[in-house]
Amino acid sequence: MTRKAAIIGGGVIGGGWAARFLLNGWDVAIFDPDPEAKRKIGEVIDGARRSLPALYDRALPPEGSLSFHDGLDDAVAGANWVQESVPERLDLKHKVLAKLDQAAPVDAIIGSSTSGFKPSQLTAQGARAIVAHPFNPVYLLPLVELVGDRDQCAKADSILRDIGMRPLTLRKEIDAHIADRLLEAVWRECLWLVTDGIATTEEIDDAIRMGFGLRWAQMGIFETYRVAGGEAGMKHFMEQFGPALSWPWTKLMDVPEFTPELVDLIATQSDRQSGQMSIRQLERLRDDNLVGILRALRRNQAGAGKVIADHEAGFPPLPHSDQLIETVHRVVPSSWTDYNGHMNEAHYLEIGTQATDRMMEIVGAGPDYIARGKSYFTVENHISYLAEAKEGATLRVTTQVLAGEGKKMHLFHRIQNGETLVATMETMLLHVDLDSRRSCPPEGEVAEALAQLATRHTALPRPDQAGRHVGQRA
Amino acid sequence: MTRKAAIIGGGVIGGGWAARFLLNGWDVAIFDPDPEAKRKIGEVIDGARRSLPALYDRALPPEGSLSFHDGLDDAVAGANWVQESVPERLDLKHKVLAKLDQAAPVDAIIGSSTSGFKPSQLTAQGARAIVAHPFNPVYLLPLVELVGDRDQCAKADSILRDIGMRPLTLRKEIDAHIADRLLEAVWRECLWLVTDGIATTEEIDDAIRMGFGLRWAQMGIFETYRVAGGEAGMKHFMEQFGPALSWPWTKLMDVPEFTPELVDLIATQSDRQSGQMSIRQLERLRDDNLVGILRALRRNQAGAGKVIADHEAGFPPLPHSDQLIETVHRVVPSSWTDYNGHMNEAHYLEIGTQATDRMMEIVGAGPDYIARGKSYFTVENHISYLAEAKEGATLRVTTQVLAGEGKKMHLFHRIQNGETLVATMETMLLHVDLDSRRSCPPEGEVAEALAQLATRHTALPRPDQAGRHVGQRA
Known part of the structure; x- marks a missing residue:
């Protein structure tokens, strides 16, 4: 069931919260009296769309709906999370939080983005609220400082992890929290x-x-x-x-x-x-750098990179189609593009490698199998580049098993951008013993799973590009 | 001419300086009374060997010679740079700096790694010295704070940039410098x-x-x-x-x-x-993370990544061999290895792409040509994986032009680890107009340069793997 977040007060922080929820599949309702709110928040969300999906090797869930409201009551109706990001004045916070307490569902979390006030100050006039203090850009940086009622913070912790963040609950309240x-x-x-x-x-x-x-x-x-x-x-x-x-x-x-x-x-x-440089250019540079840094950390399962990897591990498995298997569904990060303004040739192979890894998992030769000392090594690849793929494009890969007998696994990946076939990759793997580094037959279950797929898939039409050599006439 | 650095006092900081100089081709002479110095500094240098070259897409110069000395005079004889990294006690610094001033060549820079003392304190007893305060790990982090005599700092700035660092000269001395x-x-x-x-x-x-x-x-x-x-x-x-x-x-x-x-x-x-985790494991994780972060920043020409790119741009060009052209000479970074314990298949293509880029430069289709709106797009690749390449391996690529007529550039890259051929890559490119995104003939000079190479290279033996399709019998 789609969940709903109400964002009270836009700006860079409110807009960042809106983007974080929206791109994780939540419906987002915004109340912000600024007449420029729609444009400003739209720009923040555009920034998020070009960077947040780039952290992941899987597509995020489909975006929720985004709506702007003239009334606060209207925005918070039915919300699971209400986030207050109005200017840092205690009297204003008191006024807004009192209204939110009245209008929001009783089981909704009411979080305040305050960077300085303690929860005892925020709730001094009786309205419920906890501190949920994020860091700019909210759509990329995982940290949220939580302070306040223990049960509310525990519930908030679980929700924020679902949208890929790293909540940190303070042991005692303190002016300006930690960071x-x-x-x-x-x-x-x-x-x-x-x-x-x-x-x-x-x-x-x-x-x-x-x-x-x-x-x-x-x-x-x-x-x-x-x-x-x-x-x-x-x-x-x-x-x-x-x-x-x-x-x-x-x-x-x-x-x-x-x-x-x-x-x-x-x-x-x-x-x-x-x-x-304009602020937009600087923001873009900042976000490109953050994506690169976070992807580098992710590779080592370190710090904020591990938060992303853990988040992605909870995504639902890709659906099997009737015939071919969908092995990759992802977005092209900006860091994958080159001087020609499109995805660099090497990253097509990176995507193909991800598809091959997924096939290995499907036939039972995933991480556990590899940890037991057997694996597949690639011995040959052929890639046909058929169309350009640009930054932000959503690519899907379907994989056909061309052969799977003895030590060999012969695969064919089709990389598509919507209906357009952007590339194909034919790949031959040999099963190996990781101790001797020599080829050997796979274990029984893997051999059987692979053979079953091969039987189903060789009945399908053989791709045009299979068996092709470089420079061959079409 | 090889230059010489004398490292006075080892430990994590002295060892880091030693590694930074050594891996940039300097001879390094060490004086450190600690009986464990050789082991401790050796471990720091080993850490540097597995991480510093991984920042670059070109091989660093051959390492200089490393020597340990029982006498301070012996270590500093003929040195261009003397670096003092003894414990942070002013009386001890005075004693050591007085000896260094006497023993070092008059035109040598004497730098102190002090994190707290001002140059006026260091030189109070007449010995020359400037503050050259680095950051741990010295072999990866570019920052060095320089404080002291203006001419000495200017000379130090130039030397430190040559070894890939980012010197920052303070406008006034101050306790503990900036960072x-x-x-x-x-x-x-x-x-x-x-x-x-x-x-x-x-x-x-x-x-x-x-x-x-x-x-x-x-x-x-x-x-x-x-x-x-x-x-x-x-x-x-x-x-x-x-x-x-x-x-x-x-x-x-x-x-x-x-x-x-x-x-x-x-x-x-x-x-x-x-x-x-042991300290060694933590150091390794820290260095892997730093390499990943720095490489990500390098891609965007940002911050410390730009320091690395600028440093590499000053490396001498690769030598042309008599026949084939050496297009890549580099080390395999740890971040390129995968669950099979060797360089992942996608990075062979990354190396091949670097070789192709280099060939484009050689025929006159480099960055300036591309900026004018013409380029080559890859339409097809075939890779044969022949042997494993591990982390830290030094790989060289030679490139043969198989054909270069009309819109086509047909290349063959051999990737070698010493005498072992680890992979080959056959690649077909089409010349394109970047505005229309359609193929077109290259400009005259490019066509001519490519044709000349093709004539020379087609006279050489044609590689076995050329024209091969996936799964073809050898």
């Missing part, structure tokens, strides 16, 4: 560095992204220091660096004075740093 | 969060790596906020969030008391977080 306390500390120190003329905004950004920022994308601070401590361990590291804490390194005991001159100085430096 | 001031601020706040029972070390690490850590790996803090500020720009962002600076979010005005209980609490939580 923003850390961000605030760094931000203050950065303002001092600029004020004192030690470095420009661009130099400070480089000091972060060329060094510790790369570490923090994967391990955080404690784990990084654990590794830096080396064989002597965490305790040694702590004892070695503990004394430096009382050295006069930071100026954070002071708050820099927030003068118009400081605002000007930073705005001017920031314009010089990247004023030649 | 460690920011780290110190976060570290203090983290200690408070653990002390106050708000979150565990693992939860804090997740609060970083699931959220803002992913942003900082690419853009730093100012650029991130510029994007978050949206269309209204940096000034608007500053004005909106300025007031929060004076809210009581951080506890940084206080330094947490560094009690044995706090050390125990953090060490225990850290053990629970990842005690099941």
